[in-house]
Amino acid sequence: MTQDLPARMLRLLSLLQTRRTWSGAELAERLGVTLRTIRRDIDRLRDLGYPVEGTTGQAGGYRLAAGADLPPLLLDDEEAVAIAVALRTAASGVAGIEETAVRALAKLEQVLPVRLRHQVATIQATTAPLPLPWSTGPTADPSTLATLAAACRDHELVAFTYETGSGEIGQRRVEPHALVAADPVWYLVAYDTEHEQWRLFRVDRITDPAPTGRRVTPRELPAPDAAAYVAERLAAAPARYTFHASVPADADTVRARTYSLPGRVRPVDDHTSTLDLAANNPRRIAEQLLTIDLGPDDTIHGTPELAPYLEQLGRRLLRAAGALTRHDANGAEDR
The missing domain is CATH 2.30.30 (SH3 type barrels.)
Incomplete structure (x- = not known):
């Protein structure tokens, strides 16, 4: 269909795809033509099957509406590469997205110019997905x-x-x-x-x-x-177990090591921060604490019921350390 459109109409179609509504004056200014030409081009797009609607009133103009069939989309080089790469590494958290992305990618790559296909293939060849255990969970429709x-x-x-x-x-x-x-x-x-x-x-x-x-x-x-709003709300959400401590490290380091939300870590000075952890699963807090050193004992407080879980994890680590020490000693005797 698009090969029958002159360059000006392709530009018009591209503009209609980038914003919900355009006034006739805005389109005319962008394309350097008269309002009469815009109206004529809009009519031709409609004749070719593009569902372009006209709206009236103060906010009136033109918009590309949803039709019975999906019309061809116009993408520049960067947009085409970005979409192809995104489809190859389809985001998690969406039900059935992987299979759908593969179908869409097959259609897109079929029409990509050789130069762009090479770029996408290069990115794919040098990228390896790594499914992580914390990246699995509920999926959205x-x-x-x-x-x-x-x-x-x-x-x-x-x-x-x-x-x-x-x-x-x-x-x-x-x-x-x-x-x-x-x-x-x-x-x-x-x-x-x-x-x-x-x-x-x-x-x-x-x-x-x-x-x-x-x-x-x-x-x-x-x-x-x-995103900041979501982070604030999640950080403020009530939880069964809490843990607060002073940490001898800057806030950015503590946040990165513990994978904490921004609101959970606050700077005291360039070398000290406070850490507030909260979770319904005590194992989550225990795992976060393994990544950092804690400050003085008098800065540590939280849910008393959390203590047995931390002690249990500590005993497991000591047992593992003891086993390694004994193994090393036995090896030395054999030598």
């Missing part, structure tokens, strides 16, 4: 993600059924702000209109999302960005 992403983009109220961590199921109606992938869990950041406050929703617990058709003015998020 791709159709649910797509519906929520569109609602975030269009600032459209969305309704869905939600199951809380305690198993309670209810209906929610929210103003969606953004999706955040906190490997492997996906979160929806949204303003709950019933409770009149910002909320965090796990996408794997959302079912039957339905756009309402009602657009809203975006609210200001109470955080620098959506």
Whole structure:
């Protein structure tokens, strides 16, 4: 289809694919033509099967709508390579994404120019995936993600059924702000209109999302960005076990070694930080503590019930160390 389009119309189609709505004046200015030419080109795109809608009113203009069939997409070189690489290393946390990505990649590589195909192949040949145990977990439904992403983009109220961590199921109606992938869990950041406050929703617990058709003015998020908001909420979430200590290391080092959320580590000075750990599984805290040295005993406090688990891990490590020492001694005698 696209080989029949003149260069100007290809540019017009590309613009329509990059933003939801364009005014006729904006398109005319971008392409250096008159409004009459824009209207004529829009009509020809429609004749060729592209579902271009015209909107009226103060915010009127043109937009490329969803049609019965997926029209060809126009990608520049960098976009094509980025999509191909992303498909080869499909993100975790989405149900069935690997198989779907393979099908999409096969279609894309079939039409990639040789020079771009070589770039993608080079990246693939020098990249090795490493599935990690902490990267497995609940998966989000791709159709649910797509519906929520569109609602975030269009600032459209969305309704869905939600199951809380305690198993309670209810209906929610929210103003969606953004999706955040906190490997492997996906979160929806949204303003709950019933409770009149910002909320965090796990996408794997959302079912039957339905756009309402009602657009809203975006609210200001109470955080620098959506990822920061998710990190703050997760860090503040209540947990069964807690542990606090002073650590003789800078905050960036402690955060990197313990894989802690930013809010869990706070700097005291250039060489000291405080660490706040929280988890429902005591093993998680024990594993984090193995990566760092702790400060004075009087800075350590937390849930007393955590102590037996730390002692148990300590005994296991001492036993392993003792076995290695005895093995080394026996080897020395044999020599």
